[in-house]
Amino acid sequence: MSDQRVVRPAPISGFPEWTPRVRSVEQHWLDHIRAGFESFGFASVETPSVESLDVLTAKGETSQEVYTLHRLQADPKDDSDARLGLHFDLTVPFARYVAQHFNELTFPFKRYQMQRVWRGERPQEGRSREFTQCDIDVINVDSVPLHFDAELPRIVHRVLSGLDLPAWTLNVNNRKVLQGFYEGLGVEDPVAVIRAVDKLHKIGDDGVREILTGGGLTAGQADACLALARVRGTGAEVPGRVRALGVSSPLLEEGLEELAFVLDDLADLPEGAVVADLSIARGLDYYTGTVYEASFDDDPGYGSICAGGRYEDLAGQFIRRRLPGVGISIGLTRIFAKLVAEGRIQGGRICPTDVMVVVPAAERRREALAVGELLRSRGFNTEVFHSAAKVGKQIQYASKKGIPFVWFPPFGEDGGHEVKDMGSGEQAAADPSTWSPGDRTE
Amino acid sequence: MSDQRVVRPAPISGFPEWTPRVRSVEQHWLDHIRAGFESFGFASVETPSVESLDVLTAKGETSQEVYTLHRLQADPKDDSDARLGLHFDLTVPFARYVAQHFNELTFPFKRYQMQRVWRGERPQEGRSREFTQCDIDVINVDSVPLHFDAELPRIVHRVLSGLDLPAWTLNVNNRKVLQGFYEGLGVEDPVAVIRAVDKLHKIGDDGVREILTGGGLTAGQADACLALARVRGTGAEVPGRVRALGVSSPLLEEGLEELAFVLDDLADLPEGAVVADLSIARGLDYYTGTVYEASFDDDPGYGSICAGGRYEDLAGQFIRRRLPGVGISIGLTRIFAKLVAEGRIQGGRICPTDVMVVVPAAERRREALAVGELLRSRGFNTEVFHSAAKVGKQIQYASKKGIPFVWFPPFGEDGGHEVKDMGSGEQAAADPSTWSPGDRTE
Numbered sequence: 055m056s057d058q059r060v061v062r063p064a065p066i067s068g069f070p071e072w073t074p075r076v077r078s079v080e081q082h083w084l085d086h087i088r089a090g091f092e093s094f095g096f097a098s099v100e101t102p103s104v105e106s107l108d109v110l111t112a113k114g115e116t117s118q119e120v121y122t123l124h125r126l127q128a129d130p131k132d133d134s135d136a137r138l139g140l141h142f143d144l145t146v147p148f149a150r151y152v153a154q155h156f157n158e159l160t161f162p163f164k165r166y167q168m169q170r171v172w173r174g175e176r177p178q179e180g181r182s183r184e185f186t187q188c189d190i191d192v193i194n195v196d197s198v199p200l201h202f203d204a205e206l207p208r209i210v211h212r213v214l215s216g217l218d219l220p221a222w223t224l225n226v227n228n229r230k231v232l233q234g235f236y237e238g239l240g241v242e243d244p245v246a247v248i249r250a251v252d253k254l255h256k257i258g259d260d261g262v263r264e265i266l267t268g269g270g271l272t273a274g275q276a277d278a279c280l281a282l283a284r285v286r287g288t289g290a291e292v293p294g295r296v297r298a299l300g301v302s303s304p305l306l307e308e309g310l311e312e313l314a315f316v317l318d319d320l321a322d323l324p325e326g327a328v329v330a331d332l333s334i335a336r337g338l339d340y341y342t343g344t345v346y347e348a349s350f351d352d353d354p355g356y357g358s359i360c361a362g363g364r365y366e367d368l369a370g371q372f373i374r375r376r377l378p379g380v381g382i383s384i385g386l387t388r389i390f391a392k393l394v395a396e397g398r399i400q401g402g403r404i405c406p407t408d409v410m411v412v413v414p415a416a417e418r419r420r421e422a423l424a425v426g427e428l429l430r431s432r433g434f435n436t437e438v439f440h441s442a443a444k445v446g447k448q449i450q451y452a453s454k455k456g457i458p459f460v461w462f463p464p465f466g467e468d469g470g471h472e473v474k475d476m477g478s479g480e481q482a483a484a485d486p487s488t489w490s491p492g493d494r495t496e
Numbered sequence: 497m498s499d500q501r502v503v504r505p506a507p508i509s510g511f512p513e514w515t516p517r518v519r520s521v522e523q524h525w526l527d528h529i530r531a532g533f534e535s536f537g538f539a540s541v542e543t544p545s546v547e548s549l550d551v552l553t554a555k556g557e558t559s560q561e562v563y564t565l566h567r568l569q570a571d572p573k574d575d576s577d578a579r580l581g582l583h584f585d586l587t588v589p590f591a592r593y594v595a596q597h598f599n600e601l602t603f604p605f606k607r608y609q610m611q612r613v614w615r616g617e618r619p620q621e622g623r624s625r626e627f628t629q630c631d632i633d634v635i636n637v638d639s640v641p642l643h644f645d646a647e648l649p650r651i652v653h654r655v656l657s658g659l660d661l662p663a664w665t666l667n668v669n670n671r672k673v674l675q676g677f678y679e680g681l682g683v684e685d686p687v688a689v690i691r692a693v694d695k696l697h698k699i700g701d702d703g704v705r706e707i708l709t710g711g712g713l714t715a716g717q718a719d720a721c722l723a724l725a726r727v728r729g730t731g732a733e734v735p736g737r738v739r740a741l742g743v744s745s746p747l748l749e750e751g752l753e754e755l756a757f758v759l760d761d762l763a764d765l766p767e768g769a770v771v772a773d774l775s776i777a778r779g780l781d782y783y784t785g786t787v788y789e790a791s792f793d794d795d796p797g798y799g800s801i802c803a804g805g806r807y808e809d810l811a812g813q814f815i816r817r818r819l820p821g822v823g824i825s826i827g828l829t830r831i832f833a834k835l836v837a838e839g840r841i842q843g844g845r846i847c848p849t850d851v852m853v854v855v856p857a858a859e860r861r862r863e864a865l866a867v868g869e870l871l872r873s874r875g876f877n878t879e880v881f882h883s884a885a886k887v888g889k890q891i892q893y894a895s896k897k898g899i900p901f902v903w904f905p906p907f908g909e910d911g912g913h914e915v916k917d918m919g920s921g922e923q924a925a926a927d928p929s930t931w932s933p934g935d936r937t938e
Contacts, residue, residue, distance in 0.1 A: 060813065063595045071543055073601075074539040077541060097848060098519050098520065103614075106508060107568070121566065123563045125562070159516070165516065172545075199882040319861070405539040407537035420761075434535075435534050437536065438647075
């Protein structure tokens, strides 16, 4: 034990970290999400954690949240690193990636990206400063088929349904429906209405009505906007219910047809898996058609756990090609951290070991190692105990680590291999070259 | 197309990024390494990308390489983020993790950690500023069985042998052998000799001899040190060859016994997989027993691709418990980036799709989607083409993306499903609920 000063380690607010048992569940989630993305043919992309500040601030909006990098002992005259910042989402890096590698990519380009992102904001409930997002986007030159607007909710449904989450709903809408409806109503600034309606779940009908009439809408117009926002449904009846509100415009009709296409395409999913909700606006994002937003049914105030939509041009700030796309982002850490905090993450294992091989005596080490290699080659995660300690102590270690099986190489000259099922306590003869966990004692 | 300024995207020196085809190989490597670590029962740990500067500089040595974080638009009076830096390796975060979660861990604790690390150094060949390391360590309270000193090279052998690398060698040595030998020679400052011998591969025998005699060693002592460094072998003869140099000390004998134990334990590995090389010192690291270092046989000057060793106390700066351990780190990006640069990374796929389902006509979309879901449920990564374009165009897309199979739902009323093997060009009848890629045309 040294005399040096002890730096007391402490968690850093906003930077989550898990014990091995919880981490094993997170790892399972990541594997599951990745497999879901790949099952639809999306290719993996990773980008560096940093971008130049020119890239990060090309759109100008979120610059206050960027962490910039500086070398601890940099020469004050050397500003070579001063233009680097950690990415705050995966969309900006992806836009830069597509522009930079344009000639090396095959379009339509379907990519997934699962990485940490950083935001230098004050930490608060559900808001980390470092967190993992899982994004899928499809981009293409000049136009993107509507097929993908329906494929993305299908993928999210498949992926999130396979995790043990509290009830959630994936809502879908179309910005053309909103904008076309407001235009048909004779509203002068449809975007202002979209922004107001986006606040509906926070400030309620009266709050939104107040903003709208304060902005110059008549009471009748405001009521019509609120009536549209109340339309919610899962199938072919949705466009009819909107049309029944008696407003029409070419853009509205285009939006309703797109929305109908998406709903129709997803008709094979379980009832209620994807719901058209005409109050969803994603007002602060630059979406131009389909928009998505998912939240927990029992805690909508926690905010979106998954969001996205269709945009007219992904990378206009980086390349003089029009690259429209549609994408969706799953807020992995946002979902996972909430479940951890609520004690809902269970079933994780302390270690991935399937079988622990007992070392009967120091001179039998090689034999135990060989059993370990054999079991490993057959696909079992296998530890060989680290010393020739008393057998009871070896079994105790396996028990503490939650290792499901303990293997005993032959103890006497006439003995054979045996395996103990730590769950049932059963112990039985077994052959390391054929055994499997399903085998039963005879 | 907008009129906005275009920010020309460019690579940032030292921050590698791969096209999807290369990324698919990197992902395969990561999966393979992880599976290898888990097959020996090591548990996954991830830590935040940042640590407090107190933690990062607790040992004081590498502080010049740390990237610190600052918020782009922080209030100058607010220094709440000023004490955060990106981790420069995975050992310091792991030490902090073990100290912080000490009561939640089960010892001996075997963990693997595969994460990006950052160093704010000048980029040069083989030195990235952001790179991925794959570390395994075993730590325990008070003492760590020698078993693990042998297990780690076994794991590295298993992991690296499964990747398609140019020839490499994992060298092993023991600091007690070096220190004990120098003590036995009567050298006053054995650590200075270790540091000098560590330069052997760069400056040669004459350079090292000059440093040693300049540091007060006699010519005979210097020659003995160089003779020790020339000992290299794979088995039980190694300790004998050292003893034949005629130097002895208790520490030397202890080191030789440990080295012999490790070599004996690995005797079942292929000849030459692990080689005792008594010139390996890892001079700048604080190892106290076994040390490891691997490099490419045809390019030793590229430096170590894998390194580690045994340390007396992992987390003494964070907790008043003695936590010795043994660990090894695989420089994934170091290896991978070299192979990419040399054009040796081949066989990667543009996308993970196994089968693309053709959409014969717009009104047959649902049918194609159902085939897609069925194939996906059977474990095939499946894309449904994104429009009812001409069949030739759909096949062309599959060809460009390197998708191995194209599926045709029935075209006429009497027709059946068919599948085309894009490699052989063969097309044959197939049932989506039973087909597998091994099926042959009848």
